[in-house]
Amino acid sequence: MERNLIAAGGPDTFVQLDDVSIAYGGEGGTLALTETSMTIREGEFIAVVGPSGCGKSSLLKLVSGLHPAFRGSVKVAGQEVTGPLKICGMAFQNSTLLPWRTTLDNVLLPLEIVEPHASRFGAHKSEYREQARAMLATVGLSGFEDKYPWQLSGGMQQRTSLCRALIHSPHMLLLDEPFGALDPFTREELWDVVQGLWLKSRPTVILVTHDLREAVYLADTVYIFSPRPGRILSRNEVDMPRPRRLKDAYTPHFIEMTQALREQIVSGTQA
């Protein structure tokens, strides 16, 4: 009953999963995700939290079209997903920047691939470079444009990676534990960077994370997944106004919310 409710989908539905399973290794292989249904609104920021190996990253591969569904259907913007989409930006735990490109050239990479930018890239290079510079400036990386990624700190690399994920104004941003490898202070700084970037262009965001505070701080909706094979244990809306401030993360309400989610994960793991 509840599953049907979640999967129903309204007019502003952007991503819709119906009874989706993902398996690695074909028939009889490992199930990473099973019978999952969810609906994500256009411009919604969702976070997916769960224990290791619950198929969180598989979900991103599924939605982006990088990995086919084993069962069930995935629709993005009303279209069945059959192959890699061209409307995504992606950032991972490792910044995956290209070491032979400067910071600026790394950010420009999507524009060399995605239309309509790719075909005008040569002729309008300076315009695009300005755009990338402006974007790097908004995440506090002015003056680092000509440095190579390996000359930057981990936090700076992740900022660059976020800029690269968003430079082509994708409709959907997929974040796979993008702050997992950072120290707590840098991580909280980057929460605000992400929130700022999201508020500016409002892409639909799927954030996969291990960090409940991160999920509650950033997302409109937090999904809790069960251990492998992953299923949705609960869907939780976060009723905090935007823009959220770091001090909000220390209010009793915020702490209560993370605490409640934490209990769901613990009980789900034991079950």
Added chain:
Amino acid sequence: MSKVWLKRLLPWLIVLGSLVLWELLCVILQIEAFILPGPIDVAKALIKYPQAVFVNAMYTLFTTLTGFTMAVVFGLTLGLIVGASRTIYDGLYPIMIAFNSVPKVAIVPVLVIWFGVGVIPAIITAFAISFFPIVVNVATGLATIEPELLDVLRVLGARKRQILIKIGIPRAMPYFFASLKVAITLAFVGSVVAETVASNAGIGYLMIAASARFDVPLVFAGLVVIAAMGVILYEFFAFLERRVTFWAARDNGIVS
């Protein structure tokens, strides 16, 4: 003396030390020059026939570089093809291993039957012996790209050709340059081997001609010339490597 200077001088000191040791052994053990000439005898031979050594060295350099250039073009192309497709990789690997296992000396007589005595057997041997490491390295460079790096481009809807150009080729460059350093020295082996069997010019031919006259110092002079050319070209490609793929060796102080 500072550490930097020591580091620069060390190779020269070791070369000098080896030459001194070599000469001393020849003198102390009273080895005849037609068995093992000392470095001084070798140097004398070099001075005695400067014209012959120079002309033949240039000939060998020409055949080596021609064969090597073919190996670079062919090896890079094949390496990219093999590295880009798992199917082609699996399909071509056995025959490439088989080809590489054939001793290249053994094919020189066949080449002579086909092309006669002269430049072509030397060029082909240099090519055949040096292309394999290039293919394997370039293919490895492509095949070991981090899957996440590919995902970054795939979610943008990049085509295979775009992924190859934006990520595959630059990512394979450090592997390519590493293989060039191996390949250039192998190319010398190939051309000289062919010259000793089937040529009327080149350092290999010079050495065969000299040994027929028991001019062993001149034989060794030939070896020294080949070694020197090998070192120079190796250093040239090492220099190119540091220039082009400086990003792959971050801690060497080139960029900091």
